[in-house]
Amino acid sequence: ASTGAALADGPKKVVFLVNGNLGDKSFFDLGAAGLKEIKAKYGDAVETKVIEMGTDQTKWMPTFEDVSEQDWDLIVSSTFEISDIIGEVAPNHPDKTYVLVDGVVPYENGGYDNVYSVVFKQNEGSYLAGILAAGLLKDGTIPADQGSSIGFLGGMDIPVINDFLTGYVEGARSVNPDIKVAISYAGSFNDAAKGKELALAQYRTGTAIGFNVAGLTGLGQLAAAKDVGKWALGVNSDQEAIFKESDPAMAAKVATSMVKNIDVSILRAYDLFLEGKLPTGKVEAIGLAENAVGLVETGNFVTLVPEALKKQIADARAGIIDGSIKVTSAFGLETDKLNALRDSVRP
Amino acid sequence: MTQLDLASLITFIPAILRVTTPILLAGLGVLISSRAGVLNIGVEGMMLSGAFAGVVVSAATGSATLGFLAALVVGGALGAALSFAVHVLKSDLILSGIALNMAAAAGTTLLLFMLTGDKGMSGSLSSQVLPSLTIPVLAGIPVLGTLLSGHHILTYAAFLAVPGVGLFLMRTPMGLRLRAVGENPESAEIAGINVRRVQVGALVASGVFAGAAGAFLSMGYVSWFSQNMSAGRGFIALAAEVMGHGSATGTMFASLLLGIAEAASIALQGVGLPSELMQTVPYLVPVIALVVHARRRQRLLARA
C-alpha cells in the first residue's frame, strides 16, 4: 500500500512521540535527532514536533488518540512497548501514517495498511563489536596483563538489550571459541555511578574490554575504563564523540561504538513517505546491509585496530550481508536458551 | 569473584567505600534535619541539584573547588527553600519534601537542556572532578594502603564528617539546642531558643550535606551530570539514618551495611543467578539487619 496519494499541499507535519523522556542517549534521543535531520533537510516544507509522554504508561494511549485526531501527516514512535497502542489506534485513523521503530504491529491480523514498522538488527552490529573485542585480545593489541575476558554491561535483562548480547557473544566466539564474557545488568538506565561500579567489578576480575548497553547507566563504564586504563565499547551513538572535547582522556578509552542509526531510518522513512514509496503495511528488518547498524570506524578505531582485525570485521560484515553468517536474535528466544548461552561464556 | 581470598576481599573494600560515600553524606544530612525535628525528605532532590550545580559551575569556571562550593550552596539554598515552605508558608513537611524532589528532577533536566541542548547528560561540558588522595607513606604498605589510601577526597570527607557531626550534635551548644528543638520545641522556646532559626539552620546544613553527596556522584564517580543520576540514593540515606537510630556513628554503620550489600550484589552478578534476584540483595539485607537488630534490642530490654 502507498500513502503518497493522500498528500496535500503545504508543509507536512511530522510528530515523534516519546514513550518516556528525552535524554536516554538511545531510542528517544536518536528519534528526536531523526526529526531534527528531517527539519534540516526540508526546512520550511516540514513542521516537526517531539512530544514526551512520560513514563506513566496509562498516558500513552490518550496521547496517541489526541495526536491521531490532529492534522499530523506522519506519526513516529519507537520501542516494542508502543506496538500494542499503535495496534489499537492506527486502524481507527486510516488517513494517518504511522512509523513504528523497533516494534511490530500484528500485520497478520490485517488492517495495518497505514503502519510502517522497522526493526533493527542490533545483533548484527554487536556481532562485529564482539569480533573487535575478542580480536583485540587475541592479537595482543590489548596486552594479556589487562585481562583475558570481555565484558557486557546491560541496563536490564530484557529482549532488546539481550539482542545486543547474543550478537556480541557470537561475534566474540567466532574469533575465540573459548572466550569468556562477564555479564552484568544494572537494573536501571540512569544510574551512571552504578554503571561505573559494575564496570569496575568486571575490570577488577579480568575483563579487558567491555561493551555497555545501558543508556545513561552505561556511560559509567567509560569513567571506569578511564580510571583503570582499560577499554570500553559504546553503543547507539558515537560515545567517543560525546567526550572528545570535554574529556579527551576518557574518549581515548572508547575503542569504538556500535551505532544504531535510528535517526537515519526515520529520515529515510520520511523521504520515502514524500515520494509515496513508504512500504506501509509491513515490517522491514534493517541491519548491516542497510547500514542501519554498524561500528564507528573513525577516531580510536583507526589507530587502535590492526589491519588484520579490520579485515576480519569487514569479512564478517560481508558474510552477514550475504547470509553466510547467521546471527542469533534474542527476540523470540526462550529464557532457558538465553541462560544456557550466558552460562557457556561465564568466566 | 572466583576465589575469595584475602587479596580479592581487600580489592573489594574501595568499592564498598565508594558505594557508601554518597549514602553516608546524605545520611548525615538527614540526621541533622531529623534531630532538629524537621525530617528532610527532600535530600534526593537536593543531591540531584548539587550534582548538577557542581558540574555546571566547574565547567563554567574551570575550577573543581568552585564547582564543589556551588553544589554545597545549591544544596543549602534548597534547604532554605524547604524551610521557607515549612516555616513561612506552613506547608506540610513531608509533602514539601516530595514536591522538592519533583521540582529538582524537572528543574535540573530543564536547565540542562537550556544550557546544553541535551536532556540526558552534560557530556559536552568540560567539567572538573575532585581528586582522589594518595596518602604518602600509607600507600606503600600492602593491606593498609588499599584500606586507607587512594580514596576520593569526599570519601575521606564523609568519614571524617562522622565524628564532626557527632561532636557537633553531642558536644556543642548549637548541637544541644538543635537536639532540644527536635525533641521538645516548646521547651526550647521557653529556654529562649529561636526554634525556627535552629530548624532553618538544620535544613540548610542538611542541604549542604546532600549537595556534597550529589557532587560526589557528578564530580567523583563520574565527571558529568546525567538525568536523575541520584537514582534513589536520597531515600536509601533516609533509611540509613533511621537504621542508625539518630546517631552519627549509627548512620555510618548503617550506610556501610547498605554499601556492603550493594557492593556484594554487584560482585555477585558474576555467579550467574538471575540478575533480578541479585538486585534484591541491597534491599533485603537492610531489612534483615533491621529485624536482627530490633530483636536483639527487644531481648536486651526484656532481660533488663
Added chain:
Amino acid sequence: MIRSAFASFVITAVLLVLVVGIVLVPIAMSLPDPLAVLDTFVFGPFRNPRHTGNIIEMATPAMMCGLAVAVMFRAGMFNLGVEGAFFLGGLATVATVLLVPLPAFAMAPVGILVGAIVGSSVCVVPGYLRARYEASELVSSLMLNFAALFIGLFVVNYFLRDPAAGAMVSYKIPNDAKLPKLIAGTRIHLGTLIALAACGLGAVYLFMTRAGFEARIVGSNPSFAAHLGLPIRSILLRSQVIGGLIAAGAGGIEMLGLYQRFSWQSLPGNGWTGVVVAILARDNPILLIPAALFLSYLQVGGDLIARNFDVPSEAVGLIQALVLIVVTAQAIMRNPRLLRFVAGSKPATNAAKETKAVEGGVA
C-alpha cells in the same frame, strides 16, 4: 463552617491561578498564542470527554492508593509499601489470569483477589516486623518496595514473558479478564466505581465501625490504646493488611482496567501519588475523591499543554510541585485575615459566640 470551607476553596482556586501564572505565563508569553496555552491548561480537560475521562481514569488508582495510605497512617504507621504493593498486586493479578485456568466470569474477581493478597505482602511484612519486633516500618517498606520490583521483574522474565514480544512484557491479558468500560469514548472502567465505593467504605470503616475506631485510637495515641487494653499489635497488623489489600487490589484493577499486558519495568509511582493524595485529603477517605480528581486534573491539563504547545514537560512538573506546596500552605489557607476577607464575616463575633457557648456549659 460551610462558609469557611467555601472560603478555603476560593483561596485555593485563587492561589492555583497565581502559581500557574508564575510558571506558565512567562513560558506562554514566549509562544505565539499565550492565552490559548492558559486556556488549554485550565479548561482543556473539560472540552473533550476523552480528556475528562483521562482525569477520572488517572484519579482511580490515586484514590485507592491514597485510601491505602490513609488507612495505615490513621493507625499510626508510616508505611510506604503502597508503591510496591501496587506493583506486585498488578503483577500477581496478571499472573493469575494468565496462568490459572478460570472461567471467564471469574477471571477478573479472582485475579484481583489473588493480586490483592500477594501484593499486600509489601505492606503486611513491614507491619508485622513493626508490630512484632518494633523494626521501623518506614525503612522496611521503603526497601521492600525495591525488592518487590526486582522479584516482580524476575517473575515476568522467567514465568510470564511473551517471547514473541520484543520487550520484557507478559502475554496479553485475555479480553475476558478485562474490566468493562463504563462510558463510551473514554477508558473509564469499572475500577472507578470500585475506587469510589472503596473510599466510601473506607470512611465507613474508619469512622463508623468498631475496628476503624480502634485503629484510630491506636494511631492517635498508643498509650491510650494500651490503657484501654486494646490488642495493639493485631490492630496495627490489621490496618496494614487492609491498606495492603487496597493498594495491591488497586494495582490489579489498574492492570485489568487500562493495560494490555503487564509491562512495568520500574515502580510506577502510584504509591507516592497515594501519599500526596492522602496528605492533601488529611487522611479523610471522602476527601480523597476530590483530592485525587484535583491532582489528576492538574496532570491532564499539564499534559495537554505539553502535547499541544512548545511547553517542556518539565515545566509541567515544576508547576505541579509548586501547587503541592501551596495547597497545603497553612499560612495561606488558614490565614484568618484572608478567610475573613473572602468569607466576608468577622471571626471576632464568632469568637464571642463560642466563648459564650463555653461559659454557658458551666452553669
Added chain:
Amino acid sequence: MTDRPIIAFAGISKTYGNGTLALDDVSFAIRPGVIHAVCGENGAGKSTLMKILFGLEQPSAGSILLDGEAVAIASPRVAADRGIGMVHQHFSLVPSLSVAENIVLGQEPRRGAFLDRAAARRRVEDLARRYNLAVDPDAVVRTLSVAAQQKVEILKALSRDVRVLILDEPTAVLTPPETDELFERLRDMRATGLTILFISHKLREVRALASHVTVLRAGRLAGDAPLAAIDDEAIARLVMGQAAGPALKRGGRVSGAPRVQLSGVHLKARDANDRIDGIDLTVHAGEILGVAGVDGSGQRGLVSLLTGRAQPTAGSIAYEGQPTAGLGTAALRRLGLAHLPADRFQDGGSKRMTLVENAIAGAHRLAAFSSGPFLKRRAMETRTEEMIARYKVRCPGPNAPLSALSGGNAQKLIAAREFATEPRFMIADQPTRGIDVAAAAFLHERLSELAAKGGAVLLVTADLDELLTLSDRIVILYAGRIVARMENEPGLTPERLGPYMLGLESAA
C-alpha cells in the same frame, strides 16, 4: 523596700486564636520582694496571665509595666533579659538531656566551639548550693522522679539571675515534706530580695507562704487583697463565686471480702523508680485503700502490675481469688477493673479525638454502642452528653477535640468514662492533681460513692489532704516496698506520714 510595684498589669485582655477569651481587662500590681499568690478555678486565666508576663503569649490588649515602665515582652528571651524566670505548670524540660544540659540550655558556657560541660556542671552545683536544692547534674532528666524534675525546673528558672520568679502550681506533684522544703527555699529567696509569683489551688499553701493574693475568675479580676485582710472563706467565695460546700467526711464504709490480693510481688523494671520489691497487699470490697509515698517509690510499677501492663517477675496477684497471671489489661477490664491514670493526656485519652470518642472508647464494643461491626454514633453522643452534664465538663460540645479542654475538665471526662462501667476495682492515680477545689470535691464524692456501693478503690496520691480525706486504710511505699500500714484514724496527720515516706522509719 520601696512601694513602687515591680510589676503592674494594666488592662490585660487575651483572646486565643480559637476565640477563647482567657483574660478580660485584668489589672493589678505586685510589690517587690513579696510572695504574691494568684488563685482561681481551672481555666480562670492564671497560666495565661503568667505566660504573657513571661513572653510566651502576647496580650490582645493592655500592657505590662516593669518598674513603672511599659515594656513589650516579645519572647521568653526578653523576659529572661528583664530578670523574669518561670517554673511552668507542665514541665518544660527536655527528657533525653542531662540536668546540667537542661539548665544551661539557651545560655551555654563554651570552651572554644564546644559546650563546657565542667563549667555547666559547676554552674548547677553552685546554684544547687546557693538555693539548697540538691540535684545530680549528670542525671538524665527522663530518669528523675517528678519531684526531682520540679527542682530542676526551679533551678533552671533561677539560673538566669532573676528578680521575679513565677511558679505555676509548683506543689501539685510534691509530697508534704517536699513542699515544706520548697517553701523554706522560697522564703530564703524572698529574703534575698526576690519577688515571687505563686499559683496554687491550695489555700493552705497560699496562706503558709504568701503575703498577698489576687483571685481571677473566668478571666476577670475577682479580688486582690493582702492575706492578712481576708479569710479563707472569703477567698473561696471569690474563687468559686459562691461559698464552698461541706467537706467530705470519710468513714462509715464497711469493707467486705478481699477483692485484689498481691502476695510476694516483685517487678524488675528498667526504671529504678518503678521497681517493686516484695509486696503483700489486699484491697477489699467497699474500701478505699490509700497508697502514699514520695513520687518514684514504686507507684508506677504497682499500677502497671495491677492494670496488666506489666507482669510480676515473682509472686502472684489474685483477683477475687482467681490468679491473674498472664492476663492483660483487656482481660482485667472484663473482670471489672477501671483506671484513672496519672497522666491524663498521655494515657487517659487522645487529644486529637473528640469528647464522644474519648468518652466511649473501651465501651464501644458493648451492645449499647455497637451493632454488629458498626458503631451507634447517636447513642454514643447521647451518652457523652449525659456524662458531660453529670460531671459538669466545661466544653464547647461533645464533638470538640479533647485538646480543647483544660486539664481539669479533661480529667472529669476521663473519670466519667472510667466510672461508667461501675467497676469492681478502681485504681485512681493522682485523680485530682492540678484540679480546682470544686472539681476535686466532685471526684472525691464519686470515689466515695463507688466504695459505698461495694467497689474496691486503690487511691494513689501525693496529696496527703486527699489521702487523709478519702482513705479507709493507708499503706506507704518506699523504694518499692511497703514501709507502713495504718488505719486512717481521726488523729492521723500528714506529719506522722512524712518520716515513712522519706524512708526514715519503717513499720511493716
